[in-house]
Amino acid sequence: MSLIPDTVRRELEARFRDRLAGPVHLSLYTRPGSARLILPAGLGCATCDETRQMAELIQQSAPENVTLEVVDVSRDPARAEADGVDEVPTIRIGSASDAARIAFQGLPVGTEFPALIDAVERTSRGEHGLSQESLAGLARLKEPAEVLVFATPT
Amino acid sequence: MSLANRMALASPRVRAVCVEANEFPQLSTQFRVRGVPHMVVNRSASFVGALPEGQFVSAVLERAGVIEEDGGGDTGGDAGA
Numbered sequence: 001m002s003l004i005p006d007t008v009r010r011e012l013e014a015r016f017r018d019r020l021a022g023p024v025h026l027s028l029y030t031r032p033g034s035a036r037l038i039l040p041a042g043l044g045c046a047t048c049d050e051t052r053q054m055a056e057l058i059q060q061s062a063p064e065n066v067t068l069e070v071v072d073v074s075r076d077p078a079r080a081e082a083d084g085v086d087e088v089p090t091i092r093i094g095s096a097s098d099a100a101r102i103a104f105q106g107l108p109v110g111t112e113f114p115a116l117i118d119a120v121e122r123t124s125r126g127e128h129g130l131s132q133e134s135l136a137g138l139a140r141l142k143e144p145a146e147v148l149v150f151a152t153p154t
Numbered sequence: 155m156s157l158a159n160r161m162a163l164a165s166p167r168v169r170a171v172c173v174e175a176n177e178f179p180q181l182s183t184q185f186r187v188r189g190v191p192h193m194v195v196n197r198s199a200s201f202v203g204a205l206p207e208g209q210f211v212s213a214v215l216e217r218a219g220v221i222e223e224d225g226g227g228d229t230g231g232d233a234g235a
Binding site: 148149 | 156158159160161162163164165166167168169170171172173174175176177178181182185187190191192193194195196197207208211212214215218220221
């Protein structure tokens with residue numbers, strides 16, 4: 001069963017036609033086929049299949065600008081480790097010229113879906129939209145900073 | 155979460171990860187998440203609530219040790235990790 005209604009697909013295609021300007025690369029880290037298995041904690045992935053549908057929806061809505069790579073972490077754990085991904089499902093968003101520094105961990109539904117779409121669009125346009133004051137503050141960062149944002153669908 | 159993503163777009167030193175709190179209860183417990191949005195910087199310090207851009211960026215920079223905390227507000231705290 002499809003997670004995404006056709007109306008949403010059509011709306012997303014129209015939106016991306018207007019708002020995407022350059023290439024976006026999505027990397028989906030997943031553990032396929034484990035949704036219905038009863039596995040010890042950390043080995044199953046209840047939302048990997050739905051998250052793949054979500055990532056494919058985005059790619060298929062703008063195939064000229066969005067590419068999707070699927071990484072099966074059960075087959076390629078070294079890749080996940082090298083990319084700093086320690087949970088599945090995770091979607092990382094990067095551009096053609098820049099390493100992916102935005103990630104969504106878990107099924108991005110509810111309030112997280114608009115944030116995912118916004119991240120794709122801003123990455124495509126290279127548009128952070130921050131003020132000069134914020135940029136001046138960020139310029140003071142000398143070491144890497146990781147920001148985890150915990151959110152819920154509602 | 156959008157502001158964290160925008161910071162990651164603006165700075166090569168920032169990495170933003172949006173975590174679905176219900177799906178990863180162990181992480182939520184580890185970082186003492188009781189309300190959302192709940193931000194954790196460098197897995198060591200946190201703040202809570204939707205903030206305007208300037209306050210959000212300052213809160214991240216404070217917890218990253220770049221600028222001194224202003225000493226006020228109810229957003230500070232040990233992330234608990």
